[in-house]
Amino acid sequence: MNRIIPAAIAIGAFLVSLEVGLAQQPPAVFIKATSVADLRTWDGYVTARERAGELQVLSAERDPSLPDRVVERLQQYHQGVPVWGAQVVRDSTDGVAESIFGAVSPPLTISTEPRLSMSDAQRVLTGDSGFLLRQPQLTVLTLESGDRRLAYTGVQSSDTGVFRIFIDAQTGAELLRYSEIETQSAIGTGRGAIGDRKKVSVTQQGGAYVADDKMRPPKLTTYDMRGDLPRAFQVVDQGAPLFASDIASDSDNDWTDPPTVDAHAYVGLTYDYYFKRHGRRGLDDRDRPLVAMVNGTRQQDWASTPPQLLGLFVLNAFWCGACGPGNVGVMYFGNGAGPQGFIVNGVQQTIGYFSGSIDIVAHELTHGVTQSSSGLIYLNESGALNESFSDIMGASVEFFHQPVGSGLGQADYLLGEDTFRGGLNGNRSMENPALFGDPDHYSKRFTGTTDNGGVHTNSGISNHVFYLAIEGGTNRTSGLAVQGVGAANREQIEKVFYRAFVFLLPANATFSNARGTTIQAARDLYGAGSAPERAVTQAWTAVGVN
Amino acid sequence: MRRTTALVVIVVGLAAVAIANPASAQTRPPVPRRPQPTDRIFISVDGMYQAGSENFTDSATFPANAETATFNSAYDVKPGPAFSIAGSGLVWRQLAIGIGVSRFSRETPTAVTASIPHPFFFNQPRSLTEDIAGFHREELAVHVQARAMVPMSNRHMQTMVYGGPSFFSVKQDVLNRVGYSETYPYDSITPAPGQTASVSKSKVGFNAGADVAYFFTRQVGVGGTAQYAGTTMALSSASGGTVDVKVGGFQAGGGLRLRF
Numbered sequence: 001m002n003r004i005i006p007a008a009i010a011i012g013a014f015l016v017s018l019e020v021g022l023a024q025q026p027p028a029v030f031i032k033a034t035s036v037a038d039l040r041t042w043d044g045y046v047t048a049r050e051r052a053g054e055l056q057v058l059s060a061e062r063d064p065s066l067p068d069r070v071v072e073r074l075q076q077y078h079q080g081v082p083v084w085g086a087q088v089v090r091d092s093t094d095g096v097a098e099s100i101f102g103a104v105s106p107p108l109t110i111s112t113e114p115r116l117s118m119s120d121a122q123r124v125l126t127g128d129s130g131f132l133l134r135q136p137q138l139t140v141l142t143l144e145s146g147d148r149r150l151a152y153t154g155v156q157s158s159d160t161g162v163f164r165i166f167i168d169a170q171t172g173a174e175l176l177r178y179s180e181i182e183t184q185s186a187i188g189t190g191r192g193a194i195g196d197r198k199k200v201s202v203t204q205q206g207g208a209y210v211a212d213d214k215m216r217p218p219k220l221t222t223y224d225m226r227g228d229l230p231r232a233f234q235v236v237d238q239g240a241p242l243f244a245s246d247i248a249s250d251s252d253n254d255w256t257d258p259p260t261v262d263a264h265a266y267v268g269l270t271y272d273y274y275f276k277r278h279g280r281r282g283l284d285d286r287d288r289p290l291v292a293m294v295n296g297t298r299q300q301d302w303a304s305t306p307p308q309l310l311g312l313f314v315l316n317a318f319w320c321g322a323c324g325p326g327n328v329g330v331m332y333f334g335n336g337a338g339p340q341g342f343i344v345n346g347v348q349q350t351i352g353y354f355s356g357s358i359d360i361v362a363h364e365l366t367h368g369v370t371q372s373s374s375g376l377i378y379l380n381e382s383g384a385l386n387e388s389f390s391d392i393m394g395a396s397v398e399f400f401h402q403p404v405g406s407g408l409g410q411a412d413y414l415l416g417e418d419t420f421r422g423g424l425n426g427n428r429s430m431e432n433p434a435l436f437g438d439p440d441h442y443s444k445r446f447t448g449t450t451d452n453g454g455v456h457t458n459s460g461i462s463n464h465v466f467y468l469a470i471e472g473g474t475n476r477t478s479g480l481a482v483q484g485v486g487a488a489n490r491e492q493i494e495k496v497f498y499r500a501f502v503f504l505l506p507a508n509a510t511f512s513n514a515r516g517t518t519i520q521a522a523r524d525l526y527g528a529g530s531a532p533e534r535a536v537t538q539a540w541t542a543v544g545v546n
Numbered sequence: 547m548r549r550t551t552a553l554v555v556i557v558v559g560l561a562a563v564a565i566a567n568p569a570s571a572q573t574r575p576p577v578p579r580r581p582q583p584t585d586r587i588f589i590s591v592d593g594m595y596q597a598g599s600e601n602f603t604d605s606a607t608f609p610a611n612a613e614t615a616t617f618n619s620a621y622d623v624k625p626g627p628a629f630s631i632a633g634s635g636l637v638w639r640q641l642a643i644g645i646g647v648s649r650f651s652r653e654t655p656t657a658v659t660a661s662i663p664h665p666f667f668f669n670q671p672r673s674l675t676e677d678i679a680g681f682h683r684e685e686l687a688v689h690v691q692a693r694a695m696v697p698m699s700n701r702h703m704q705t706m707v708y709g710g711p712s713f714f715s716v717k718q719d720v721l722n723r724v725g726y727s728e729t730y731p732y733d734s735i736t737p738a739p740g741q742t743a744s745v746s747k748s749k750v751g752f753n754a755g756a757d758v759a760y761f762f763t764r765q766v767g768v769g770g771t772a773q774y775a776g777t778t779m780a781l782s783s784a785s786g787g788t789v790d791v792k793v794g795g796f797q798a799g800g801g802l803r804l805r806f
Contacts, residue, residue: 187611187665199612199666215665217730268666272731 027146031088033100043097046088050074054107055088061243068093076104079112083140084153084166110140110148114169121152124172125165132156135286141166141175151175185214190255192262193356194408194418200255200264211248211264216271218287222264223330224248224257225296229305229313232296236323236332248294259294263333263355267292270362273397274369277491278498283329283365284372290365291324293332294355302337315342317354319367329371331364336419346437347423357418358401359394366393375507382509384458389501391415391459392466395430396494404487413467430467433460434476440464441477442511442544461543462514468539469493469532475542482538485531492532496521515540585765585805586636588644588693588706590757592771594628594799596650600792604720606784613663613671617724619656619784623683626652628797630771634693634708642693644708646753648775648797650685658740660724665732674726676737681719685793687775688713689753702761704769704805709754712775714793717746722784743782751777751794759803770800 033042049055055074062070069091076086088102116124121136136154143149150169166176188200188209201213201220213220223246225232234240248260255261267290274280281287296313297305305314312318316334323330333355341348354360367390370376376386395413402411408418414426424435433440438460445461446454468475470493472484485492496518504517518540522533540546605618627650634644660674689712696705725740755773762768776794783789 189612197668199668201665215730215732265666272666275731 028086028103028105028142031100031102031104033097039097039100042100043090046074046090046100046102049076049104053077055104058087061245069098074102078105078108078110078140081112081138081140081150083108083148084142084151086142105140105142105148108140108148110150112138112140112150114138114150114152116152116167116169116172118152120172121167121169122154124167125152125154125156127156138169139166143175149175186253188250188253188255190250190261190265191258192265193258193353196409198261198265200261201268202250202253202264204253205249207251209250209253211250211260213264213268216268218271218282219289220264220268220271220292221289222248222260222267222292222294224260224294227295227298227301229297229309232293232313232332233309235293236320236330239323242291242293242325257295259333259335259353259355262353262358263292263294263331263361266355266358266361267331267365269358269401270365270397273362273393273400277396277400277494278502280369280502283368288368288372289325289328291328291330292355292361293330295335296332297335299335299338299353302335302340315351317360317364319364319371321368321371329368331361331368333361333364341422344420344427349420349422349424349427352419352421354416354419357416359391359398360416360419361394362397363390363394363415366390369393369502373502374505374509376501376505376509377507378452378455380453380455381458381511382507383452383455385462385501385505385509385511385514387455388459388462388466389497391428391430391463392494392497392501395466396490399490413471428456428460428463430460430463431471431473432476433464436460438463440475440543444477461511461545465514465518465536465539465543465545466493466497468542469496469535472535478542478544480538480542482542483531483535484539485535489531492522492526493535495525496532496536499525511545515545587633587804587806588635588642588704589633589804590631590646590759590769590771590801592630592632592769592799592801594630594648594771594797595625596628596652596794597625597796597798600795602789602791604783604785604789606723606786608723611663611665613668615660615662615671615724617658617660617674617721617784619658619678619721619724621654621656621681621683621718621720623654624652626650628685628799630797630799630801632689632691634691634706636695640695640697642695642706644691644693646689646691648685648687648689650683650687650794652683653679654681654683654719655679656681656721658721658724658737660726660735662724662726662728662735665728672728672733672735674724674735674737676724678721681721681742682717683719684717686715687751687753687794689775691753693757702767704759704761704767704803706757706759707755708757708773710752712751712753712777712794713748714751714777714779715746715748716779716781716791716793717744718781718791719744720781720784745782747779747781749777749779749793751775755797761803761805765805767803767805768800769803770798772796772798 031042033039058073058075060072072090074088076083083105086104090100091098132154136152139153141149141151151166152169153166155164163177167174186202186204188202201215202209203212203214211222223242271282302314314334318332321329336351370386376382399411404411413430415428417426420427429435438457439445446457468482470484470490472482474481499521500517518536522536526532601622603620607614607616630648632646634642636642656678658676661671664670691708691710693706693708721740722743723741725738726735727738728735753775757771759767759769774796778790778792780788781791
């Protein structure tokens with residue numbers, strides 16, 4: 001009897017601990033294998049647990065300095081729930097392990113059924129005055145005591161900082177908290193394409209700095225293709241993965257590659273604009289990672305670029321919604337052709353770095369916003385509206401961050417004017433679309449089939465509406481005058497177009513839909529009969545859209 | 547400095563007048579000899595009020611976000627009570643040599659202003675103003691004094707003027723690095739605990755003052771004193787250099803007087 005009672009208590013305690021996830025678990029297994037004998041043992045161990053589904057490959061990368069090696073990172077799972085930080089890294093050549101390092105938990109018995117619902121976890125993690133930057137995730141957390149708990153983890157931002165917080169998935173009690181403002185974050189400096197000095201938010205990694213912005217809520221990474229066009233092509237067109245070694249880097253944090261500096265800084269500034277002006281959290285309003293790619297070719301190598309790729313990878317910038325790690329989308333910025341002149345829209349111009357114009361960068365990022373919101377079909381009128389919204393947000397970001405003026409690095413209604421230089425700077429004008437051969441009136445719209453039905457041409461119509469609604473003026477074709485809200489109130493029209501294009505437009509919208517939704521947005525935001533409603537209505541009428 | 551020099555001159559002058567037998571007395575009719583002090587040990591225990599040392603400021607810079615951050619700390623050294631005890635012994639005629647100890651401890655509320663560069667933009671610093679409570683100053687001074695008794699006709703009254711070197715030891719709480727917290731989009735910053743330190747320093751200064759006492763009995767009385775005791779010392783600055791800080795100041799108070 002004396003033995004039975006303690007045994008019963010022990011069994012009971014064990015069962016209770018299983019139920020509430022408090023089980024005292026055996027210690028972690030530390031793996032360090034570099035010798036042949038150790039490798040044989042540990043490779044077998046890792047492989048067995050991999051087969052059991054407890055270890056799953058998180059990534060497989062090639063280290064450029066040892067190109068024949070593949071470094072696999074394996075994450076431990078317990079009944080489908082990741083064990084926080086439990087990873088194994090296996091470096092191999094042709095499938096033969098060269099080294100294995102890691103620390104994993106032995107097979108676990110902890111329950112993976114949380115008592116706390118996801119919404120309860122969100123509430124607890126948000127706290128009284130914070131908000132969550134990352135959605136909660138269920139995980140198995142090893143405490144300092146060695147106990148393991150089923151936990152929810154999320155990243156909370158509040159006045160006191162940004163913290164990763166773990167709460168007990170059964171009781172809601174806080175288990176661990178640490179700052180997510182990582183100490184290795186660094187602010188570097190660099191010069192952009194027009195020689196302007198700017199800051200870049202990067203990460204210190206070892207003895208170098210990489211273009212990985214950890215200060216903004218989403219992951220913001222700029223990849224440097226280092227002139228390797230075939231690789232850029234593979235990433236964009238064939239879904240090849242981007243590796244950590246592809247991230248743009250600099251040895252002293254004084255960045256000297258203009259396209260990298262501009263792309264990295266301007267993507268961040270565009271995110272800032274959306275956040276500050278519209279309260280939007282990036283591409284999908286949920287801080288989807290932002291990925292930029294530069295240097296698909298070197299500027300001096302433009303002439304040797306295969307002609308079929310010149311227009312895509314050299315003299316162009318684009319948004320590829322299905323590219324990038326996890327298909328989060330990639331913004332690609334070509335390097336142009338430097339001093340080489342081209343005839344663009346009948347105008348002799350040089351074409352520089354596409355990332356060197358903030359409106360171009362914002363334009364491409366906005367394509368991602370459109371993809372995540374209205375989904376405007378990239379064809380005919382909806383396609384023109386898609387392009388136009390990117391132009392409109394491009395100009396808005398430019399006015400938000402740059403002083404008004406007509407010089408380099410100044411805000412105006414030209415698009416891409418810091419990239420397309422000479423004659424008429426830029427490649428489109430919102431003030432006078434006809435300068436670049438684009439229509440300023442619906443009656444002059446392109447009705448052919450090229451360029452997906454003239455998406456880059458007919459965008460001029462709604463671009464001009466945006467301009468007239470702010471600045472006012474007379475449409476050159478109709479002769480109708482518009483009373484704009486004035487430059488001091490540009491925010492009103494920006495918000496009207498944002499609301500209409502992000503929330504109200506259907507995917508197959510027409511110009512007429514755009515008129516209706518922008519007028520409605522103006523009423524929603526500023527009231528019927530308000531100055532923005534009047535300005536928008538007059539502007540659409542002036543360009544012949546009813 | 548000019549005022550303190552003048553004060554020293556006055557005190558020394560008074561002492562000289564009090565001690566000296568004027569030569570002209572030989573030509574005048576003899577005056578009744580004033581009673582020489584028969585007591586040789588004098589002790590005073592005083593509660594004092596220190597009018598406050600001069601406030602001081604410190605400033606420093608440090609690199610932040612690829613620019614230079616600055617902060618300025620203004621330390622307000624509040625006036626407040628001090629405690630003093632002194633003893634002296636008559637060594638020659640009306641001249642006594644003594645030693646005293648005084649202690650002054652007070653809060654030094656600190657107003658901090660800072661300018662911290664924005665992480666994303668050049669020349670767009672975020673500003674911060676913050677009042678830090680809880681900083682203290684502690685001054686301990688040992689005063690060596692030459693005391694001159696001013697002859698008084700009233701045997702209940704006793705007046706002394708004195709002066710001499712003072713050895714000051716100061717402990718001052720200081721802000722070495724301003725603290726702030728920031729969160730995206732980093733357009734503003736809020737106060738957060740910074741790096742503080744308690745710096746100590748010792749230096750010689752001087753003291754000078756006058757003491758008036760009234761004795762109820764032959765040995766016990768009450769008295770009042772007014773004195774200046776101070777110096778300027780270089781404390782460690784947050785910038786890595788030093789900052790000149792005035793220590794001590796004008797003190798007045800009163801308390802118990804004993805003589806034996």
